[in-house]
Amino acid sequence: MILNTGNRTDIPAFYGEWFMNRIRAGFVYSRNPYYPDLVTSYKLDPQVVDIIAFCSKNPIPFLKYIDELKDYRLFFMVTITPYGQEIEPHVPNKNRVMDSVKVLSQKLGPKAVTWRYDPIFINEKYTVDYHIRIFKQMCERLSGYVDTCIISFIDLYAKTRRNFPGVEEVSMKDQMRLAKAFQEICESYHIHLKTCLEDNSYLRALNIDVSGCMTKETLERAFDLTLKIPHLTDARKGCHCLLGNDIGTYNTCGHGCLYCYANEDHDQVKRLMQEHDPLSPLLIGHVKKTDLIRTAKQESFIDRQISLFDL
Template identity: 50%
Template sequence: MILNTGSRTDIPAYFSDWFYKRIEEGYVMVRNPYYPEQVTRYVLNPSVVDVLVFCTKNPQPMISRLERLSTYDMFWFVTITPYGREIEPFVPPKEKVIESFRQLSEMTGREKMSWRYDPVFITEKYSVDYHIACFAEMTEKLRGYTGQCVVSFLDLYEKTKRNFREARGVTRDEQERIIEAFAGIAEANGMQIHLCCENQALLRSHVDADGCLSQKVLERAIGCGLQVPKKKTAREACSCLLGADIGVYNTCGHGCLYCYANYDRKSVEENRKRHDVNSPLLIGHLKETDHVKEAQQKSFKDTQMRLFL
């Protein structure tokens, strides 16, 4: 199975102690975000967890103890954008995140690393030209440390429109100009751009829409084939193998205005007060009324199909 830690919150940045405690104890529990009394218990063991997938804006808290995950295969998304603190108030300086990215890549291997430059939005400050210049600068600094970059344009969810009132969509012409420039920069730096659920008209050399966490991407990362059961995806255009997510909405402390996973800052602060590093749940504890079920877990690895990188 594939265990995802990052679609609902940023576990490496804010809950690394808890995560390593879960690895040590060999299991984790997760509430269903829509039916909170339903709790699923997952075994944390490389015999059934094929890949640990992380998505973070600050991997640094995980790095010094990464050897504790040496028996697991991993895949890392690290988001690095050009936005300032008025947009991402609690994200570390970009230079530090880039430094952490490079350090993590040297420890795990570039094939296990993916840079996320998303979401892309346009304002008076963050113009098309601004994005192109920043992308070129960041790509040069990350050259050799990853072979892929995920790019997507801002989706105006209701939460986003409420918390980020200045936000607007990116026009088709702006998207074309950005992707055309990004494609050339990526090619010059040995990277492939993966678009996340974007218009197929944007596809070109070094730009695909095959999925940022597709089966092909994961197989290349772990050097092994996967026999993954077919199932309905969250979005029709998405071919990613998102797996089971152990995160919790309304818990990420970065405070990004465009975030879809947080309702508001107050909710985040209240939830984080309920975090206990010793609890099997990321937030709070088990209740007598909870219904706990054991997850059905098995390995998807095809040991007969070894990939040589």
């Protein structure tokens, strides 16, 4: 199975101690965000957990744990964008984050560390030309350390509109100009450019990979293995990424990014983060008497059948 940690919060940035306590304990609980009394128990055993996937804006606090996780296959997607603290109030300096990507790459390999440059939005400060200039600088710095860069343009979810007043969709004209420039830059730095659920028609014409972020093929390539994945429901229409089995919790990311889809508001995030106990099997709070705890059905997806050609 694939264990996810990053669709709802940023565990490497804020909850690394808790995560390692769960690894050492051998299990973790995850509360269902839509049915709060339903808790799923996952066994943290490398025999059934084929890959642990992280999505982070700041893996720096987590670097000290990487060697202890040597029995697991780790896949990191690290988001590095060009925005300042007025947009991303608590994200550390981008140069420090890029340095952490280099450390991850040296330990895990470039194919297991993906750079995300998203979401892309345009305003008077962050213009198309600004994005192109900064993107080129980042590619130059990360070349050789990341195999792939994923881009996407901002989606105006209700939470995003509420927390980021005045933000607008990126026009098709600007999308096309950025995509074309980014593709040319990536080619020059030997970085594979992919998109996340964008308009395929013009992207395909630019020879940009539109297959998805964390697909079966992506993970197979990262770890040089074959996965036998059962039929899974798409996380979103058209999304073929393997995003289930997430142990995170919404409204618990402390970065405070204005465009975030996972946080409702600052007050709720602050309250929930105060309920975090590094020793609890749950990321936030503790098990209640009314909770129904179910054990997840876990099995390895790795095809370990030996080919006749290998005999």
